[in-house]
Amino acid sequence: MPSNLDTENQLVKSLTDQFKNKIKTEYVKHNRIKISTNQDNLKSLATSVKELGFEQVISHGGTDYPDNNVFRIEYHIICVSKKKLRSIMFSIMTEISKDTPEIETLIDIFPSAEFHEQETYENFGITFTGHPRMEKLLLPEDWDDIPPLRKDYILPGRG
Amino acid sequence: MQNAAMNIEDKGGDQLVLHVGPQHPGSGHFRIIVTVDGDYIVGAKPDPGYVHRGAEKMAEYRDYIQNIPHLERPVIIDATGVTLPYVLTAEKIIDVEAPDRAQYIRMIMAELNRIISHLYWLGIYGIFLGHSTMFMWPMGDRELFIDLAESIGGTRVTFSYVVPGGVRNDMPTNFKERALKTFDYFEKRIEEYKKIFFNNPLMSARTEGIGTMDKKDAIRLGITGSNLRACGIDSDTRKDETYCLYDRVDFEIPTRKEGDSYARCIVRLEELQQSMNIMKQVFDLIEPGPIKQVIGGVMRGEPGEAFVRTEAARGTMFYHIVSDGEKNPYRVKISVPSFRNLIGMTHLLVGSRLADMPAIYWSLDYWPVEADR
Numbered sequence: 001m002p003s004n005l006d007t008e009n010q011l012v013k014s015l016t017d018q019f020k021n022k023i024k025t026e027y028v029k030h031n032r033i034k035i036s037t038n039q040d041n042l043k044s045l046a047t048s049v050k051e052l053g054f055e056q057v058i059s060h061g062g063t064d065y066p067d068n069n070v071f072r073i074e075y076h077i078i079c080v081s082k083k084k085l086r087s088i089m090f091s092i093m094t095e096i097s098k099d100t101p102e103i104e105t106l107i108d109i110f111p112s113a114e115f116h117e118q119e120t121y122e123n124f125g126i127t128f129t130g131h132p133r134m135e136k137l138l139l140p141e142d143w144d145d146i147p148p149l150r151k152d153y154i155l156p157g158r159g
Numbered sequence: 160m161q162n163a164a165m166n167i168e169d170k171g172g173d174q175l176v177l178h179v180g181p182q183h184p185g186s187g188h189f190r191i192i193v194t195v196d197g198d199y200i201v202g203a204k205p206d207p208g209y210v211h212r213g214a215e216k217m218a219e220y221r222d223y224i225q226n227i228p229h230l231e232r233p234v235i236i237d238a239t240g241v242t243l244p245y246v247l248t249a250e251k252i253i254d255v256e257a258p259d260r261a262q263y264i265r266m267i268m269a270e271l272n273r274i275i276s277h278l279y280w281l282g283i284y285g286i287f288l289g290h291s292t293m294f295m296w297p298m299g300d301r302e303l304f305i306d307l308a309e310s311i312g313g314t315r316v317t318f319s320y321v322v323p324g325g326v327r328n329d330m331p332t333n334f335k336e337r338a339l340k341t342f343d344y345f346e347k348r349i350e351e352y353k354k355i356f357f358n359n360p361l362m363s364a365r366t367e368g369i370g371t372m373d374k375k376d377a378i379r380l381g382i383t384g385s386n387l388r389a390c391g392i393d394s395d396t397r398k399d400e401t402y403c404l405y406d407r408v409d410f411e412i413p414t415r416k417e418g419d420s421y422a423r424c425i426v427r428l429e430e431l432q433q434s435m436n437i438m439k440q441v442f443d444l445i446e447p448g449p450i451k452q453v454i455g456g457v458m459r460g461e462p463g464e465a466f467v468r469t470e471a472a473r474g475t476m477f478y479h480i481v482s483d484g485e486k487n488p489y490r491v492k493i494s495v496p497s498f499r500n501l502i503g504m505t506h507l508l509v510g511s512r513l514a515d516m517p518a519i520y521w522s523l524d525y526w527p528v529e530a531d532r
Contacts, residue, residue: 031400032466056381058468059477059494076466076477076494080392081378086399089466112381115502116494123215138208138531148216149490155213158220 008033008088011052018048026093034091039103042094046075046109054079054090057106060116062124064151070095071124073103075113096126105131123149173197177513181209185287185517189527191504195513203508205501211531218491223249223458228319230493234529235316237276239268240471241495241529246321247402248467248478252460252488253323260448261325262403263441264311268320269403269469270434271308275301275316276472277427280524284424285356287517288365293356300348303341310334323458325451335442342435349431357425366420370507370519373418382503383496384474385430386523388414389422396470408440420522427524457486473497473524497530 008028015023015035022041026034037045054077063072074093079085096103105128107114117128118137125147127134136143146153174196180186188209194202214233218226226249227242234241243265250256257265278301285293305315310331312318320327331337356362372382377390387394393412397405413429415422459482466479474496481490500523507519 055378056383058381058383058475058499059466059479059492061479061492061494063481063490063492074479076479078468080387080394080399081374086394089400089468091466110381111379112499112502115498136208138211140208148213153216155216155220 005030007084011088011090014052015045015048019045026091031087032089032091034093036093036095039094039096042073042092043104043106043109045092046077046106049077049090049092050109052090053082053085054088055110056080057110057113057116058089060113060120062120062126062149064098064124064149065095066098066151068095069098071098071101071126073120073126075106075110077110101126102129103127104129107131123147125150174201179516180206185520187525187527188531189525191508191520193508193513193516198512198514200508200511200513200516203505205504207498207501207527207530209531210528214532215491215493219487219489222486223253223323223488226488226491227322228317230491231317231319233495233532234471234526236279236526237272237472237529238312238316238318239265239272239321240276240469240473241476242319242321243269243403244467244469244471244476244478245491245493246323247469248465248480249323249458249460249488251465251467252463252480252482253454253458254460255324255452255454257325257452258449259404260329260445261450263445264326264330264450265321266403266405266408266441267330267438268308268311268318268326270438271304271311273434273472274304274431275308277431278304280427280472280521281352281424284521287521288362290356290359290362293352296348296352296355300345303345307334307338307341310337322451324454325449327451329450338438338442342439345435346432349428352428357428363421365515365518366424366522367417369420369515370511370522371417371419372503372507376506377418377503380502380506381499383499384470384472384524385426386423386474386500386503388412389426390418391416396468396475400468402467402469404444405437407444408437410437410440420518423522423524459484459486471496473526473529474500493532495529495532497524497526498532500525501530 023037058078059076072095077090122136122139177193180190190206192204193200230245231238231242278297282294282297312320374390393414395412410433413426462484464481468475468477477494479492480488483489
């Protein structure tokens with residue numbers, strides 16, 4: 001596996017120059033970059049990542065951390081048109097409090113995140129403000145239990 | 160899922176709301192609510208979720224081995240396509256790597272599965288364009304590839320063959336000869352497919368210029384797989400971020416510029432040939448050796464995370480696994496190509512004629528069970 005991380009480091013540097021201490025580089029590995037920020041800066045970070053050439057949200061999801069009372073929200077972003085960036089997956093991440101599970105949508109920057117955000121909404125109960133369809137997508141319409149991917153939802157028969 | 164209402168709703172004027180699916184034979188386990196004005200579709204709202212089982216939640220209750228057959232279930236027609244990225248992700252978590260021979264056999268299985276899946280799609284596409292020969296031929300020829308895969312994996316479709324550290328068992332000794340015989344036969348069949356279907360003026364009339372997506376929209380909406388390549392973008396994960404030993408084989412990425420239903424079909428047809436080319440090269444490259452790195456005891460990883468993408472039959476399959484060091488994964492996120500291509504369906508249907516709906520819908524190779532997970 002090549003150990004040259006020039007492209008990755010260059011991408012991270014351009015963001016750290018811009019955002020200074022508002023972002024934290026979680027890791028830079030071969031083809032993988034992960035940057036975290038707080039809830040308020042997520043949108044401007046996403047805009048800058050798009051300006052770097054990353055175009056599609058390949059995956060978006062949440063993870064429940066009940067011990068810290070937070071949800072971790074991640075967007076994994078790829079580029080399909082520029083050969084130089086194609087091998088890299090760029091992840092941006094933020095944590096939001098479980099007491100106010102609300103965050104601004106990114107679909108105006110990445111329209112490809114539309115259904116992903118809807119899925120996170122129904123599975124974690126996180127509201128994406130500005131998203132035009134905050135409604136159930138995959139779950140049954142009469143689902144009235146807690147959102148199923150939260151850790152306090154126990155699968156029937158497994159409790 | 161949304162509230163089921165009447166199947167047809169009069170919106171006044173010339174507009175009607177039609178519910179296509181979930182029992183419609185052409186929809187699969189999926190509903191799409193279309194608003195038509197006369198013959199034209201003016202609104203389309205996909206309603207997935209009829210076969211949603213919560214695969215991601217259930218994966219948190221199973222260990223890394225139990226999850227292989229579990230996560231295979233959403234996409235049984237492309238079983239290796241969905242289990243391979245899972246296993247590659249799990250391998251990063253538990254820190255093992257498969258030997259070369261296992262990587263090559265994985266590639267053979269992945270390419271066989273791509274052909275099996277594409278032929279299934281082609282049969283369905285044929286029948287929904289009213290061409291019953293194009294239903295029967297691919298379904299019949301598909302059995303030959305299923306036989307090949309069965310001789311390696313042990314079952315017809317759900318092999319659960321790829322495991323962390325390698326593959327379950329070795330190939331039969333005469334596999335190469337059997338496979339090459341099948342490829343010889345099938346290469347001739349592809350020409351016959353072209354004669355009867357792809358070069359048929361009826362097929363062209365139903366698909367050319369129908370459901371056209373331009374390059375910019377395909378990128379913007381997150382379209383993936385053959386649907387993206389039909390818009391002129393030669394993106395394929397096997398080359399973009401190579402995995403297994405795909406960097407040692409030489410193959411082309413079929414693309415088209417038109418972005419219409421015909422382009423999406425012809426790209427898949429050409430991918431069949433490329434898959435066979437890859438396998439032929441693997442037969443020359445593969446050498447005797449171990450097929451598995453034996454892992455003792457229960458598999459556990461260090462706390463951490465890994466994400467991997469691979470090129471499945473329908474596009475890029477993505478897994479993100481978070482581990483807290485226990486024997487079960489803490490969180491498994493699967494991003495499947497059908498779910499990402501779904502957004503393209505609304506985009507393509509609005510403005511089309513209702514009669515073109517099957518030609519557009521099936522050209523996207525949308526697999527509801529995969530999308531719902």
